[in-house]
Amino acid sequence: MLVQTQKYLTTSLAVIVVTILAGCGQSGFDSEFATSEHTQSLIREAQTGVGELPGVTDLVDERFGTPQDLQAWTRLPIDFGGTTGRVASAPDASAAVKELTLEFDEGTSIDFDPQKTLEIQFITGAAAPLTAVVSSWSAENRVASLTTALEAAPAAGDVIVLNGGEPLQHGRVLYMRHCAHCHGTTGDGQGPTAEYLVPRPRDYRHGVFKFTSTTAQDKASRDDLQRVLRNGVPGTYMPSFVPMLNETELHDVVEYVRFLTMRGEFERRMVNELAADYSRQAVETRKSGGESYNDIVKELKGFLESDLADSLEFVSDDLVTAWTNADTPDAVIVPTMARVPDSPDSRRRGRELYLSSAINCADCHGIAAEGNGPQTTIFEKNPVTQQLYKEPGLHDVWDHVNQPRNLRRGIYRGGRRPIDLFCRIQAGIKGSRMPSFKNLPHEDIWHIVNYVLSIPFEPEPGHGPTPSVSPAAEAAASL
């Protein structure tokens, strides 16, 4: 009896210990960047390439890597961190290169800690894109000894980075822990919890963020993304992440989100370059027009050989310019005049503009500003497929119904400061059907802002006291 009990106890104890230890393993979770549906709409050869020539997925993987092995495409305006320096003098190329003299900008100091790995990444020159591990560092003559000999010898002036990519790696860990279950590993807004949420989590891969302080044609700035992380988005499931994340963590998450966004946008734009001729649908049409599949693939091969470089250059240039500009002061909307003081007159003027045929806020937001204007019942056409959406209402670029805000509720997703509302009107809400009124005089925008901010406190139509206007004031107004 006792022997049996002891056996039983030992077995169950062993099972528990094994389970606990297995739970602690790091290897349990490998994530991957899934290919987007947009890419999957291309024929297989366009996705994975013809022979040695790369397809869209190869181009993306080469530049961005996998979640476990992120690539730093240094052209992108992302803070990859690390210390940038140069090779000071060309090492003797005849022998194996195991030592390098480096130079850094003035004021840069290198803390070498033998306990931690110090990695050198070669950015330019013959040794790029190799990485090497530093075994010792002499601060006096700035010589780094490497653990293994380099396969190619760098020249003087080659740019190197010490321990680059830390913000991204750290950002990835935080993103996978706090964000990925809604926003998805690739930022496609399709994490496991996403399907329970209305509105749906943002899909970054369009490169579009709704609530920005930048002009209509500009991307979201780092500050905009940080503001969303700090304040959350009221009226949606996006909570505030402060004080849970500290300043460094916020910065790193923002950089990783920007990385995912640029990755998604790059993928999307490259697909667009090919979609007209090589999407499954286009190929079907061409085949029915008498072309053979082999000819089409041959043509694709020709494109990949000769024209891909141009497309690539065009797309990446555009991406770099757009995301760099977003963080410049020029991109930020600054009203030309201070807010018009809030007054009954200003609100009345705002209401007039709200109803005016030129601006016509009421067409979508409704006469009573309840978010139920006539436009909310129409059937829209999908701008990509040219087919009617199944459900009535206004749709955003993510193909979700995105009805205009009920302004009576006093919930402002992009923030409730006057400047926030000003930006919503001046630049529109990106990706949604809220257009930009960039040609509207700023004074008029302020009147509308004053009116919109007053709506939640108005008596409901038909209720409460009607504002009394003295006959004298009425007479004065009509003059």
Next chain:
Amino acid sequence: MKKFWALFFIFWPIVALWACWVAPERHWWFPVFPGTGTTDAMSPLGERIDGLFHLILGIVTVTFVGTQIALGYVLWKGAVKSDDTAAEFSHGSHSLELIWTVVPAFVLVFIALYQMDVWAEFRVQSFYPDQTVQDGPQLELTARQFEWRVRYPAPGKELKNQPQPDDLYAVNELHVATGRPVKFNLRTDDVQHAFFAPQLRLKQDAVAGLIIPVWFQIPKAGNYDLVCAELCGWGHYKMRATIIAEPAEKVQQYIENLQTAQNFDGVITTDEE
């Protein structure tokens, strides 16, 4: 073998007792709070709640030790008897039954009466400190999946249950004055949440449809944790905020800064213009 089992079951209560005895100095119960560097309650009411806790701990310890000694004694007595001894069946003792019913009943009634004033001050509005009635609620705290949204009245105004045009809003940060009782209204936007400030020993559920007045008093300035103590969804763990206790003037200053920030119109005017 009988002796082994008798010793086995005597051994574990001793381990339990030892663990309880060393728990406070090894910080096996309340964590040491960063910032205050102690496990002590940081509010006067919290200290009284701790007092109740220690009283009950004392009663439970005495009961535990007593029953375990009795159990051990019975076990050991049975273990040393020879196998030939016939078992003795008892049909209970009326006086014993009376004793172990009446004594715990007295203990429970004593605890019920003894804790009443603390409970009343903690939960019954008419027993809240006079100053909370005079000052009224200082802010409204709305729990939401998965954050705490704060609504302050504009400087010099009183908090209304309905939002006002000049109300001020913040997320996950409560600024309250030190050294005086502070009352606030607790609500929830969606599911049930619970306001839990461990250092203040304060826990109160936020229930949909109710506005619940809660009060606390923090004598010492500093940052105190606020967490959600009701499993409210997948993001429950991230529902964390900071209670910042500071002198009343600083709170006033904070509210004024909040007002300036909230009225920001994007135009930065410099004195030179």
